[in-house]
Amino acid sequence: MTPPRNPARAARRATEALERLGTDQPRCIYCGNTDPLLVRPRRIQNHHLFGEDRDEATVQACLNCHAGAHDALTDAEVPMTCGKEPTQFAGAIFRAFAIHFEILAKACWRFAKRMEE
Numbered sequence: 001m002t003p004p005r006n007p008a009r010a011a012r013r014a015t016e017a018l019e020r021l022g023t024d025q026p027r028c029i030y031c032g033n034t035d036p037l038l039v040r041p042r043r044i045q046n047h048h049l050f051g052e053d054r055d056e057a058t059v060q061a062c063l064n065c066h067a068g069a070h071d072a073l074t075d076a077e078v079p080m081t082c083g084k085e086p087t088q089f090a091g092a093i094f095r096a097f098a099i100h101f102e103i104l105a106k107a108c109w110r111f112a113k114r115m116e117e
Helices: 007-021 063-075 086-116
Strands: 044-048 058-062
Touching: 044 063, 058 063, 063 086
Parallel strands: none
Antiparallel strands: 044 058
16 A cells, blocks of 8 residues: 555545544444555544435445445435335334344344354
8 A cells, every 4th residue: 555645634634524523533434444445544434324414424434344234224214314104204213224134233242253253
């Protein structure tokens, strides 16, 4: 890996990313990855559980898991914008929760298997 061209700018971007994440030890909630080469501040993102327009509820996810969560939301036809009809809005929220908990459940099984090995 080549060093950044401007180390001061790279350090500032890393600091800003950590501030956005609210932690100096980023970890993907879905895969648990903490490898500094994979989960650098710019490679972990705040995933909005219900879409950015709906709520500020976020979890930290690596790029791969974040993309997978969005694919699952798209497959479940969860709209990423606020609907005007309250029942449709509530239904979308429950589907988004179901996707989030399904991904977390799979992660819990993986973590349990690793601990038992």
